[in-house]
Amino acid sequence: MSFKKTLLGSLLISGGIITSPATAFANDSSELEQLRALVQELDQKVRVLDRKSEIASEEAAAAKKTAPVLVAGDKGFGLKSADGNFEFKLRGLLQADKRTFFDADESQGRDEYLLRRVRPTFEGTVFGKYDFRFTPDFAPGTPNIQDAYINARFLPWFKVQAGKFKVPVSLERLQSGSDLRFVERSYVANSLLPNRDVGVQIHGDLLEGKVNYAVGVFDGTADGGSNSSNTDNNIDKDYAARIFVEPFKGSDSALSGLGFGLAGTTADWSGPISEANHNYRTPGQQTFFQYHSSVNADGKQTRLSPQFYYYTGPFGVIGEYARVKHDVSRGSRSETLSHDAWQLAASWVLTGEDNSFKSITPKQAFDIDKGGWGAWEIALRYSEIDLDDDTFEGAAGVRFANASSTTDKAQSWAGGVNWYLNKNVKLQTTYEHTNFSSGVAGADDREDEKVLFSRFQVAF
Numbered sequence: 001m002s003f004k005k006t007l008l009g010s011l012l013i014s015g016g017i018i019t020s021p022a023t024a025f026a027n028d029s030s031e032l033e034q035l036r037a038l039v040q041e042l043d044q045k046v047r048v049l050d051r052k053s054e055i056a057s058e059e060a061a062a063a064k065k066t067a068p069v070l071v072a073g074d075k076g077f078g079l080k081s082a083d084g085n086f087e088f089k090l091r092g093l094l095q096a097d098k099r100t101f102f103d104a105d106e107s108q109g110r111d112e113y114l115l116r117r118v119r120p121t122f123e124g125t126v127f128g129k130y131d132f133r134f135t136p137d138f139a140p141g142t143p144n145i146q147d148a149y150i151n152a153r154f155l156p157w158f159k160v161q162a163g164k165f166k167v168p169v170s171l172e173r174l175q176s177g178s179d180l181r182f183v184e185r186s187y188v189a190n191s192l193l194p195n196r197d198v199g200v201q202i203h204g205d206l207l208e209g210k211v212n213y214a215v216g217v218f219d220g221t222a223d224g225g226s227n228s229s230n231t232d233n234n235i236d237k238d239y240a241a242r243i244f245v246e247p248f249k250g251s252d253s254a255l256s257g258l259g260f261g262l263a264g265t266t267a268d269w270s271g272p273i274s275e276a277n278h279n280y281r282t283p284g285q286q287t288f289f290q291y292h293s294s295v296n297a298d299g300k301q302t303r304l305s306p307q308f309y310y311y312t313g314p315f316g317v318i319g320e321y322a323r324v325k326h327d328v329s330r331g332s333r334s335e336t337l338s339h340d341a342w343q344l345a346a347s348w349v350l351t352g353e354d355n356s357f358k359s360i361t362p363k364q365a366f367d368i369d370k371g372g373w374g375a376w377e378i379a380l381r382y383s384e385i386d387l388d389d390d391t392f393e394g395a396a397g398v399r400f401a402n403a404s405s406t407t408d409k410a411q412s413w414a415g416g417v418n419w420y421l422n423k424n425v426k427l428q429t430t431y432e433h434t435n436f437s438s439g440v441a442g443a444d445d446r447e448d449e450k451v452l453f454s455r456f457q458v459a460f
Contacts, residue, residue, distance in 0.1 A: 097114050098114075099453055109449065120136065147163075147196070149163025169305055170320065182345070187385035194303070196226040258309075260308035262305070263307065266300070270298060283449065290405050297327070300327050305322045319345070320342065321340070321341070376417070378418075381413070389408060416430040428453075432453070
């Protein structure tokens with residue numbers, strides 16, 4: 001007797017259908033028919049159960065393809081559609097600083113703790129190619145909007161961005177505030193070149209990312225400043241353009257980290273100079289130059305900035321120059337003033353990580369239990385600003401500089417140590433020494449500024 005018959009016979013006996021396998025298979029045809037019917041019924045039920053299981057698996061797979069994905073990690077927190085065409089992210093930057101001034105009175109700088117940047121960022125993508133970003137800043141001082149823009153990525157070489165964002169001029173300004181190697185930027189970005197403005201730009205990448213360009217039209221903003229009013233301040237628009245080339249990008253060459261470019265703006269200004277020229281500040285954020293309140297912008301304003309960087313292994317260097325020309329007037333006196341600034345900065349990652357224009361990612365995060373100590377970096381910088389001598393010529397009644405502004409040149413040396421505990425947390429220390437030269441006959445040089453910056457930063 002086969003195993004199948006024995007098994008079926010046992011099942012029938014246990015179910016009370018037959019009492020003897022021999023009787024069921026040999027003598028009673030009616031019971032054999034019952035057996036066949038039962039087997040068919042069981043087989044059908046098994047088939048139904050198998051199909052239900054298949055349907056459930058198909059439905060689960062289909063639901064997984066359309067279910068939104070929750071994201072949480074070192075790049076922020078967010079939600080995105082399964083196909084990636086719709087995405088929302090929450091990111092943030094928090095910097096808690098300490099400034100300590102040496103050999104200074106209250107007028108030259110005051111020791112203080114402060115929140116330098118408190119910036120939550122809401123950004124995302126709709127329909128796969130339309131990005132948006134909104135970044136308010138709650139420090140220091142009055143809350144304001146840093147970024148509020150839309151960027152349409154039609155093609156890699158053709159993107160359109162509109163709203164409020166960084167004017168594409170200063171290389172150092174285009175570096176994120178969370179990636180800076182020194183606590184404060186140099187004179188090039190902080191004093192002469194524009195920060196953020198309201199406008200529209202066309203930009204993109206060519207030749208597999210080796211060439212980046214941007215051309216934009218903006219309302220116009222002061223030197224070193226942002227358009228905080230979000231309105232047009234001049235009689236013309238500010239026209240900005242930038243091209244940056246990395247000829248060896250993506251290659252195995254030692255020059256793969258080399259990039260250089262040229263940027264500038266041009267505009268026609270008419271009105272109070274305060275709208276076209278921000279107060280020039282020291283590294284310790286103390287004002288050392290202002291125009292007289294009677295001075296007007298009276299014609300062309302142009303800015304020009306050649307720039308470069310080079311990164312190879314743990315070493316990095318960045319350099320930038322800026323020249324700004326203003327047509328100004330005070331009463332019957334008119335001049336074209338030219339101001340210059342430049343900086344050269346180098347950094348070395350002591351723990352061997354690759355240096356870059358962006359932040360350093362430690363090979364091992366700081367963890368006492370596991371013996372990880374993060375990444376350590378040292379940095380040096382020299383920067384200076386030189387104001388046109390004509391700014392200080394003449395008696396106080398006709399001079400373009402206000403009565404308290406006598407400095408025509410400032411030179412700053414900075415040294416820094418940066419500790420990257422992990423990709424998101426950084427401790428930063430910068431010491432900067434600045435000396436000043438007077439541009440007014442008989443006026444003493446401003447006292448040297450010696451300031452130590454400390455920063456605790458979380459960025460994600």
